[in-house]
Amino acid sequence: MPIRRCVIITLAMDVKEGEIFLLKIIYTLLFLSLVYIGGKLFQRFVRFYRIRKNLRNHWQGPKCHWFWGHLGMVTRGNKDPARFITFFTEKEKEFPLGFAIYPGPFRAVLLLHHPNIVKKVLSASAWEAPKNRSSYAALVPWLGEGLLVLNGHQWFRHRRLLTSAFHFDTLKPYVKKMNHCGKALVKKWSSVIADHTSGKIEVFQQFSLMALDTIMNCLLSYEPNAQMQQSENIYVSSIYTLSKLIIERGRNKNLAMVFNFFYKRTKAGKDFQVNCDKVHQFSNTFMKQRRNEIADMNGNRSHFDFLDILLSARDTDGNGLVDSEIRAEMDTFLFRGHDTTASALSWTLFALASHPQHQDKCAAEIMSVLGGRDEVSWSDLSSFPYLTRCIKESLRMYPPVPVISRRLDKDIGAEGKTILKGTVVQISIIGVQRSELFWKDPQTFNPDRFTTESASQQNHHAFIPFSAGPRNCIGQNLAMNEIKVVLAHILQKFKLTVDHNHKIVHCHELIYRARGGLYLYLEKREDEKS
Numbered sequence: 406m407p408i409r410r411c412v413i414i415t416l417a418m419d420v421k422e423g424e425i426f427l428l429k430i431i432y433t434l435l436f437l438s439l440v441y442i443g444g445k446l447f448q449r450f451v452r453f454y455r456i457r458k459n460l461r462n463h464w465q466g467p468k469c470h471w472f473w474g475h476l477g478m479v480t481r482g483n484k485d486p487a488r489f490i491t492f493f494t495e496k497e498k499e500f501p502l503g504f505a506i507y508p509g510p511f512r513a514v515l516l517l518h519h520p521n522i523v524k525k526v527l528s529a530s531a532w533e534a535p536k537n538r539s540s541y542a543a544l545v546p547w548l549g550e551g552l553l554v555l556n557g558h559q560w561f562r563h564r565r566l567l568t569s570a571f572h573f574d575t576l577k578p579y580v581k582k583m584n585h586c587g588k589a590l591v592k593k594w595s596s597v598i599a600d601h602t603s604g605k606i607e608v609f610q611q612f613s614l615m616a617l618d619t620i621m622n623c624l625l626s627y628e629p630n631a632q633m634q635q636s637e638n639i640y641v642s643s644i645y646t647l648s649k650l651i652i653e654r655g656r657n658k659n660l661a662m663v664f665n666f667f668y669k670r671t672k673a674g675k676d677f678q679v680n681c682d683k684v685h686q687f688s689n690t691f692m693k694q695r696r697n698e699i700a701d702m703n704g705n706r707s708h709f710d711f712l713d714i715l716l717s718a719r720d721t722d723g724n725g726l727v728d729s730e731i732r733a734e735m736d737t738f739l740f741r742g743h744d745t746t747a748s749a750l751s752w753t754l755f756a757l758a759s760h761p762q763h764q765d766k767c768a769a770e771i772m773s774v775l776g777g778r779d780e781v782s783w784s785d786l787s788s789f790p791y792l793t794r795c796i797k798e799s800l801r802m803y804p805p806v807p808v809i810s811r812r813l814d815k816d817i818g819a820e821g822k823t824i825l826k827g828t829v830v831q832i833s834i835i836g837v838q839r840s841e842l843f844w845k846d847p848q849t850f851n852p853d854r855f856t857t858e859s860a861s862q863q864n865h866h867a868f869i870p871f872s873a874g875p876r877n878c879i880g881q882n883l884a885m886n887e888i889k890v891v892l893a894h895i896l897q898k899f900k901l902t903v904d905h906n907h908k909i910v911h912c913h914e915l916i917y918r919a920r921g922g923l924y925l926y927l928e929k930r931e932d933e934k935s
């Protein structure tokens with residue numbers, strides 16, 4: 406007798422009619438669930454097969470293993486961290502539009518570095534080309550569902566509610582706070598060097614703390630004084646621990662660490678959770694305190710910052726953001742608003758230190774505009790054309806965010822090719838900005854690429870450090886203002902030179918940074934020595 410019939414008969418001997426009926430329903434549901442899961446898996450496989458076939462037929466890529474693909478080519482924990490940067494830039498001659506890579510048997514990614522195709526993807530609506538959430542997976546437990554990772558209607562709602570926080574009227578009073586933090590940095594650096602001697606500093610760490618002071622001061626009207634007391638402030642030390650843990654997780658050779666399920670069980674994963682809790686506690690407490698302040702003053706608060714806007718923003722139905730959404734935005738903006746700016750400041754100063762002729766021109770421009778004042782005003786910001794060109798050239802060569810990722814939700818065609826719905830696309834900002842097809846001598850630092858005349862002849866999507874289209878960087882004006890103010894303070898006082906004994910290891914870890922630090926020598930400017 407077949408086993409199935411035998412089981413049914415045995416069951417039938419012990420159970421009543423009603424129970425048999427119930428069992429039949431359970432078995433049917435189980436069977437239907439299996440069919441559903443199988444169908445979904447089959448559907449996914451068919452979609453992946455179509456995408457892979459399209460990529461194989463129309464988008465060439467570097468040679469790879471027939472089954473494992475390029476797994477191992479860009480491996481985690483690669484011994485050469487600069488490999489990641491070169492990987493994005495060196496394939497351009499071979500594949501001028503972009504190329505496909507297969508990081509394993511069931512994954513396919515299309516890397517784009519041609520401005521015309523990049524334009525098509527970036528100008529697609531946020532629904533047609535949503536963010537690829539898996540590229541932000543490690544950040545989500547910390548940052549929550551903020552603007553950076555949201556998609557669809559939620560993203561649209563948040564972006565609309567937050568846009569007024571970056572209008573010029575809101576940004577204007579921030580310049581005073583930027584001056585304050587820039588001056589504190591100069592004071593700190595002055596103490597590093599004794600008169601007529603030179604001092605060595607690691608700029609990434611210095612700018613990171615300064616940018617954190619600035620962003621918290623601007624957005625929350627709170628100064629943690631991170632520049633002076635990094636380890637004493639729980640919030641500051643926690644976000645440094647979190648960044649460090651995320652970077653270490655990215656370097657970890659153990660592939661299982663990609664999955665939150667395994668990572669959460671490790672010591673590092675538990676440490677990560679403890680620090681996430683501390684950061685969230687800070688944001689929650691701060692938010693509640695501000696609510697009380699607003700209530701105490703019957704809404705008559707004298708200053709209006711980002712947090713005030715978060716708390717008071719209402720959509721057309723009169724609904725505002727709930728506490729968890731406000732906290733996610735606070736955490737997102739404080740994190741995203743400091744590390745990127747610190748990277749931009751570090752690389753610009755490095756570029757100027759490597760090219761003294763440009764550094765001197767910037768310093769002369771700053772001194773002529775400020776005329777001895779030690780405060781940069783809002784109107785001064787548009788009076789530094791040479792400095793602005795140098796900053797842009799640095800953002801071209803060393804984009805703080807070198808790559809961004811999308812998962813297409815519709816077919817997109819460009820340059821005679823089609824990218825199918827469902828394809829994961831990586832836009833190589835660094836590849837576009839160092840393309841030999843669009844930039845003459847792309848590896849040379851040349852600020853004159855950004856004169857009004859040269860810029861007008863350039864393909865607009867060949868320079869996208871802040872991305873472009875509906876999901877461009879909401880904080881770009883704030884960032885540019887801060888970079889100008891801080892560099893004006895530094896270059897007015899100091900002359901910088903490169904430490905040629907220290908090898909610079911370029912890498913992409915959360916942002917474009919130098920592994921092991923970026924060291925420069927400081928010297929007081931001649932006119933400052935007297």
Ligand code: HEM
Binds near residue numbers: 552884
């Ligand atoms: C030099 C400094 C900066 C650079 C190079 C930069 C670059 C970028 C890039 C490339 C994106 C697109 C990311 C993607 O599509 O995945 C982006 C988005 C974003 N940036 Fe920035 N950023 C900078 C400064 C800032 C600052 C100061 C803030 C906050 C005050 C900020 C907040 C954001 C947010 C919230 C998004 C997500 C916007 C959205 O999806 O609607 N960024 N940034």
